[in-house]
Amino acid sequence: MIVCVLLDRFELAVAAGGRAGLLGEPAALAPEPGRELFVGEVSQAAETFGIHAGMRMGEALARCPRLALVPPDPMGVADAWELALARLESLGAEVESLRPGEACFDASGLQRLHCGRVVRMLCDGYLAGRGPEPERLRRVLSGARIGQGPTRFCAMVAAHGARVRRPQRISGAADLASLP
Structure with a gap:
């Protein structure tokens, strides 16, 4: 997955x-x-x-x-995204960052490692965490949308359709066929 x-x-x-x-x-x-x-x-x-x-x-x-x-803040974006990627990698994920604000990883092995709670941990604010970073950074990282699917494309479509703290799963072609 x-x-x-x-x-x-x-x-x-x-x-x-x-x-x-x-x-x-x-x-x-x-x-x-x-x-x-x-x-x-x-x-x-x-x-x-x-x-x-x-x-x-x-x-x-x-x-x-x-x-x-x-005004744009490229250094702030890079720092915040690096923190988010580090949090995902601390789960044990091999993260593929597509662009700042969007990342994918294979959670098959992680589900067993974390008792099937990887997606729930992300929805419960794992990215925002409780570290020493400023409060404004935690507010940015707390609004993650989570999508799951058998392929990266399905997971991305699911994430774009998901709401904050409400993960969405697309199982494959049958689920994609109903979308516009």
Whole structure:
């Protein structure tokens, strides 16, 4: 069984200092200095205005003049993601990181090692933990979505459809056929 851990809007949440700041107001990750003027990840409130990652900044501001542009924090993202990967590896997982905020690993052997509770541990906030890291980092890591499936693709689809603390499992082609 492959498990996918998805921290949605990870780069934006790290740059904003936690997910709480992204709940009400439309926000987007500002372009990095010296790069083309495209917005990065956007909050759910910004998506309601039709703003999406990769949109030109002028068009995004025209659609939503009160859009908050959050300065990117590549070092903070790298540090937070390294901490999340270290937590997953401490379970004994051989983690494949696809991009910051998304990782997959094979949990077949780990299920026996942890008495079948690997997914439950992740849902109960294992990534956030109780270490010496700042509280804002714990808030970012606590919103993981967990998906399971026989292949990486199935696990990723399940994670994208899951809710926080509610893992989703896709068993194969029969479950995928019912999805759009």
